[in-house]
Amino acid sequence: MSQTITASPSAANTASNAITGVDDIVGAVEEDIVLGRLHPKERLVEEDLIERFACKRHVVRQALFQLESIGLVERIKNRGAFVKAYTAEEVENLYAMREILELSGVEALPLPAPQEWLAELEAIHQRYSAAVDAHDLRRVFHLNIAFHRTLFAASGNPYLCQTINDFAQMAHGIRFIAIADSASLFQARHEHHAMLEAIRDEDRARLRELCRAHLLPSKNRYLRLYQQAFSESSTAP
Structure with a gap:
C-alpha cells in the first residue's frame, strides 16, 4: 500500500516570511501546487496573498499574471484567480508535447557523456535520493527539477x-498527485538511476524509453483522478 507524505508546514511558513518579489511569490505558489498545499480549482485570494507575503497588491497581481502565463493558474473574469484544473484532453495534449520535446532532447545528448556533466547528474541524484529517504518533499521537488534541467x-x-x-x-x-505518494517517489528515483546507467552504457535507445516511461505515472494518476471525479459528479443526485 502506498503512503501519503505531507510537506512540513514550518518549511512553507519560513519560506514565506522572507518573500517580497514577484518571482519569489511565483516560486512559492508553484511549490504549494506541486506539494498539494493548493488544489485544482482552489481560489487564490489577493488579500490572503498580500498578507502572507507582506507585499503590495500590484506585486501579487503581477505574480498571478505570471502564474497564469506558465499554465499553473487561470483567471476568470469577475471571479478571480484559481489553481489550474486540466481537462483529460488538455493533459493528453500537454504530455504528447512533453514526449516529443524530451525525446528530441535525448537524441541531442552527447554520448559518450562528458565526465563533468555525468558527475553533476550523479551528484544531484544522490541528493535527490537522500531527500526521498528523508520524505523531504520540498527538496525532492527542487532536486527533481535540477536533475531534468541538467540532463x-x-x-x-x-x-x-x-x-x-x-x-x-x-x-x-498535474504532478502533485505523484509527488505526494511514496511509491511514486521511489519509482522515480529508480528511473533516474536507470537513466544514469543508460548514459554510462551509451545506450541511447534505452535512455529514450526510460524518459518516455518516466512521464507516464503522474499523467496516468491525474487522469484516473479526473475520471473518478467526473464519474462521481455525473451520478450525483
Whole structure:
C-alpha cells in the first residue's frame, strides 16, 4: 500500500516570511501546487496573498499574471484567480508535447557523456535520493527539477532546453498527485538511476524509453483522478 507524505508546514511558513518579489511569490505558489498545499480549482485570494507575503497588491497581481502565463493558474473574469484544473484532453495534449520535446532532447545528448556533466547528474541524484529517504518533499521537488534541467541542458540547444523546461513547469499542476505518494517517489528515483546507467552504457535507445516511461505515472494518476471525479459528479443526485 502506498503512503501519503505531507510537506512540513514550518518549511512553507519560513519560506514565506522572507518573500517580497514577484518571482519569489511565483516560486512559492508553484511549490504549494506541486506539494498539494493548493488544489485544482482552489481560489487564490489577493488579500490572503498580500498578507502572507507582506507585499503590495500590484506585486501579487503581477505574480498571478505570471502564474497564469506558465499554465499553473487561470483567471476568470469577475471571479478571480484559481489553481489550474486540466481537462483529460488538455493533459493528453500537454504530455504528447512533453514526449516529443524530451525525446528530441535525448537524441541531442552527447554520448559518450562528458565526465563533468555525468558527475553533476550523479551528484544531484544522490541528493535527490537522500531527500526521498528523508520524505523531504520540498527538496525532492527542487532536486527533481535540477536533475531534468541538467540532463537536457547537455543537448546543446538552449531553445529546445528552455521549451522542455517550460512544458515541464506547466505540468506541475498535474504532478502533485505523484509527488505526494511514496511509491511514486521511489519509482522515480529508480528511473533516474536507470537513466544514469543508460548514459554510462551509451545506450541511447534505452535512455529514450526510460524518459518516455518516466512521464507516464503522474499523467496516468491525474487522469484516473479526473475520471473518478467526473464519474462521481455525473451520478450525483
